[in-house]
Amino acid sequence: xxxLVAYVENKPGVLNRVSSLARRLxxxxxxxxVGPTENEEIARMTIVAHTDERGAHRLEASxxxxxxxxxxxxxxxxxxxxxxxxxxxxxxDQQNRPHLMELIKVFRARVxxxxxxxxxxxxxxxxxxxxxxxxxxxxxxxxxMARTGRIAMTRGGDLLQPPLPDAESSTFEPAGxxxx
Amino acid sequence: xxxxxxxxxxxVLTRLGVREIFGYPGGAILPVYDALGKSKLHHILVRxxxxxxxxxxxxxxxxxxIGVAMATSGPGATNMVTGIATAMLDSSPVVCITGQVSSxxxxxxxxxxxxxxxxxxxxxxxxxxxxxxxxxARTVREAFVIAKSGRPGPVLVDIxxxxxxxxxxxxxxxxxxxxxxxRVRKNHDQAEFDRAVELLNxxxxxxxxAGHGITVxxxxxxxxxxxxxxxxxxxxxxxxxxxxxAKDPLNLGMMGMxxxxxxxxxxxxxxxxxxxxxxxxxxxTGDLRTYARNARKxxxxxxxxxxxxxxxxxxxxxxxxxxxxxxxxxxxETRDHSAWIGHINEIKGDSAVRDIQxxxxxxxxxxxxxxxxxxxxxxxxxxxVTDVGQHQMWEAQYYHHNRPRTLITSGGLGTMGFALPAGIxxxxxxxxxxxxxxxxxGGFQMTMSELATIVQExxxxxxxxxxxxxxxMVRQWQEFFYDKxxxxxxxxxPDFAALANAFGIRAERITTRAEVAPGIRTAREAAETVLLDxxxxxxxxxxxxxxxxxxLNDMIRRPHSPLVETASDV
Numbered sequence: 082x083x084x085l086v087a088y089v090e091n092k093p094g095v096l097n098r099v100s101s102l103a104r105r106l107x108x109x110x111x112x113x114x115v116g117p118t119e120n121e122e123i124a125r126m127t128i129v130a131h132t133d134e135r136g137a138h139r140l141e142a143s144x145x146x147x148x149x150x151x152x153x154x155x156x157x158x159x160x161x162x163x164x165x166x167x168x169x170x171x172x173x174d175q176q177n178r179p180h181l182m183e184l185i186k187v188f189r190a191r192v193x194x195x196x197x198x199x200x201x202x203x204x205x206x207x208x209x210x211x212x213x214x215x216x217x218x219x220x221x222x223x224x225x226m227a228r229t230g231r232i233a234m235t236r237g238g239d240l241l242q243p244p245l246p247d248a249e250s251s252t253f254e255p256a257g258x259x260x261x
Numbered sequence: 262x263x264x265x266x267x268x269x270x271x272x273v274l275t276r277l278g279v280r281e282i283f284g285y286p287g288g289a290i291l292p293v294y295d296a297l298g299k300s301k302l303h304h305i306l307v308r309x310x311x312x313x314x315x316x317x318x319x320x321x322x323x324x325x326x327i328g329v330a331m332a333t334s335g336p337g338a339t340n341m342v343t344g345i346a347t348a349m350l351d352s353s354p355v356v357c358i359t360g361q362v363s364s365x366x367x368x369x370x371x372x373x374x375x376x377x378x379x380x381x382x383x384x385x386x387x388x389x390x391x392x393x394x395x396x397x398a399r400t401v402r403e404a405f406v407i408a409k410s411g412r413p414g415p416v417l418v419d420i421x422x423x424x425x426x427x428x429x430x431x432x433x434x435x436x437x438x439x440x441x442x443x444r445v446r447k448n449h450d451q452a453e454f455d456r457a458v459e460l461l462n463x464x465x466x467x468x469x470x471a472g473h474g475i476t477v478x479x480x481x482x483x484x485x486x487x488x489x490x491x492x493x494x495x496x497x498x499x500x501x502x503x504x505x506x507a508k509d510p511l512n513l514g515m516m517g518m519x520x521x522x523x524x525x526x527x528x529x530x531x532x533x534x535x536x537x538x539x540x541x542x543x544x545x546t547g548d549l550r551t552y553a554r555n556a557r558k559x560x561x562x563x564x565x566x567x568x569x570x571x572x573x574x575x576x577x578x579x580x581x582x583x584x585x586x587x588x589x590x591x592x593x594e595t596r597d598h599s600a601w602i603g604h605i606n607e608i609k610g611d612s613a614v615r616d617i618q619x620x621x622x623x624x625x626x627x628x629x630x631x632x633x634x635x636x637x638x639x640x641x642x643x644x645x646v647t648d649v650g651q652h653q654m655w656e657a658q659y660y661h662h663n664r665p666r667t668l669i670t671s672g673g674l675g676t677m678g679f680a681l682p683a684g685i686x687x688x689x690x691x692x693x694x695x696x697x698x699x700x701x702x703g704g705f706q707m708t709m710s711e712l713a714t715i716v717q718e719x720x721x722x723x724x725x726x727x728x729x730x731x732x733x734m735v736r737q738w739q740e741f742f743y744d745k746x747x748x749x750x751x752x753x754x755p756d757f758a759a760l761a762n763a764f765g766i767r768a769e770r771i772t773t774r775a776e777v778a779p780g781i782r783t784a785r786e787a788a789e790t791v792l793l794d795x796x797x798x799x800x801x802x803x804x805x806x807x808x809x810x811x812x813l814n815d816m817i818r819r820p821h822s823p824l825v826e827t828a829s830d831v
Contacts, residue, residue: 145443
């Protein structure tokens with residue numbers, strides 16, 4: 082599994098270009114998240130792909146060839162913080178509710194909705210943590226689940242920022258393009 | 262100045278230096294055609310939109326500029342798909358302009374509405390829909406920048422009819438291209454560069470693999486200096502042909518599936534491969550597990566995505582071929598590689614004797630003879646545009662190109678039907694050059710409707726049909742690998758000479774070797790298009806051949822006599 086981060090133009094169709102590229106390269110995407118950045122014209126993607134290092138290089142380099150992709154970087158081998166968020170609706174009656182609450186506490190999850198027959202649990206953390214919670218909730222009856230997919234960020238001073246607009250770059254126009 | 266979107270388009274194209282547009286009108290692009298009529302742009306009416314894209318492609322490849330194709334929405338746009346893909350696979354800068362239904366009805370399955378940007382997403386370098394007249398100028402200028410920069414490729418601009426009709430302020434200076442900012446990558450570090458220099462200066466059996474990127478980056482001079490500095494033998498990819506003179510003793514010829522035996526053996530024996538502007542396509546590597554096992558590999562390539570894609574390399578110098586070579590050459594120490602080159606010449610051995618050119622005249626007309634005579638008669642100076650198949654490989658083997666952009670052929674996609682329209686495009690790009698279309702009887706029948714375009718535009722083209730009554734390359738595979746079961750390869754064709762005459766084109770049928778040179782001479786002297794229908798040997802095959810998936814040194818050699826059973830190379 083390889084994790085890539087990409088900065089892209091925040092406009093329609095870009096997600097399609099990115100996913101279409103992965104499909105063309107026969108790379109299976111495990112999760113893909115998109116969200117805005119502090120610059121509203123730029124969105125940030127975290128792509129987790131079923132591929133090896135070589136495939137990730139190909140994906141990274143091919144992504145950067147897309148006009149709307151400002152930067153793509155494989156961060157799999159770096160110190161990375163990864164988070165996934167899940168909402169889990171689990172069956173809960175009067176009898177097992179206390180037991181459930183115990184488990185939720187252990188996993189540092191939160192109950193965000195309470196109904197007579199069920200609870201919605203919110204949990205964030207690594208994929209392993211969420212999978213672990215899911216494992217122990219299963220016997221109670223998981224009725225519904227929604228997960229965001231991973232977002233990732235390199236730790237500490239290892240910055241991954243979008244490139245700044247440069248007055249000089251990308252404005253070269255081929256002179257006399259039909260020159261004979 | 263207030264202009265309609267259609268007028269802005271014509272104005273921008275004119276200012277960008279466009280002179281010819283290859284296209285076909287229709288409802289959703291009518292406003293543009295109305296504006297075209299008032300402009301100085303020369304529109305060439307094609308007979309099928311696929312032809313328009315191939316013409317723009319041929320134009321781009323012959324001129325080194327950008328070719329422009331135009332079509333209406335829906336079927337007009339989808340007919341362009343094959344031509345766009347052809348340009349994409351061979352990194353050819355083509356800008357396609359398509360009409361689109363009005364933005365108000367987009368997404369409603371309106372008459373002749375199709376999602377052409379969705380369809381062409383994986384086969385264009387970039388594509389974009391324009392729905393406002395004020396966006397036309399900048400978008401088209403950006404399309405030209407994208408098509409030509411870095412590794413070139415096709416760009417499609419889809420303009421809605423209302424954007425063509427609406428008026429907007431046009432100010433050339435205010436609509437400069439403004440593409441998203443890109444991270445500037447350091448191409449390679451000094452250590453990697455030094456490693457390349459060290460490998461280059463210590464290799465005993467170096468071999469340069471020359472690809473299309475050399476021509477594309479304008480590195481012809483820099484490449485020659487690099488070769489002379491190191492005294493390196495050179496092997497060519499199909500699209501690399503012409504970037505280094507065929508007559509130069511250091512030029513070994515073409516590599517790969519139908520490359521000469523000595524070239525492929527040299528690759529397998531080399532201790533250093535220097536790949537320049539090529540991408541290790543499966544047609545040049547054969548089985549990757551056994552490919553050039555003895556060689557370290559340096560890859561000079563502008564596209565990072567090509568590095569380590571098929572062949573794992575030791576040093577990657579990412580960048581424009583010309584810049585990298587200019588940087589590299591001063592560090593090259595001249596070495597005497599005469600022993601290595603002498604060895605390669607020894608491998609040639611009986612290859613020259615087996616060559617069809619050395620065989621006595623048996624009264625049969627072979628395609629190789631036709632190509633070789635064409636080369637002699639045109640003194641190797643013509644621009645040759647080929648189709649795809651056996652004749653394409655014979656062209657690569659027997660027409661010896663000394664200058665770049667003189668062989669125009671569909672390499673990556675292998676598009677049959679390419680030659681005739683691409684030849685028309687090449688002739689528009691180089692009106693003073695002699696342009697020959699070399700095409701099989703199969704491929705010719707795919708796009709022969711463009712003969713009418715030739716007549717309407719009074720194009721002076723020379724057409725050589727290598728007519729063997731088969732889809733020859735497929736027949737050859739059936740002969741070798743399917744026990745001669747010729748399924749769907751025997752091919753009925755019209756009398757091409759009579760057909761040409763019906764279009765108003767001069768034509769001649771040629772059936773014997775003795776008629777070949779005189780026929781070519783007559784065609785060359787004519788100030789108009791002439792079609793020659795060469796009836797060649799029907800079951801001739803292209804040799805040498807590396808069967809698909811076999812090792813590069815595992816070739817089926819030329820038989821000692823044509824049309825005898827082939828012997829495997831030992």
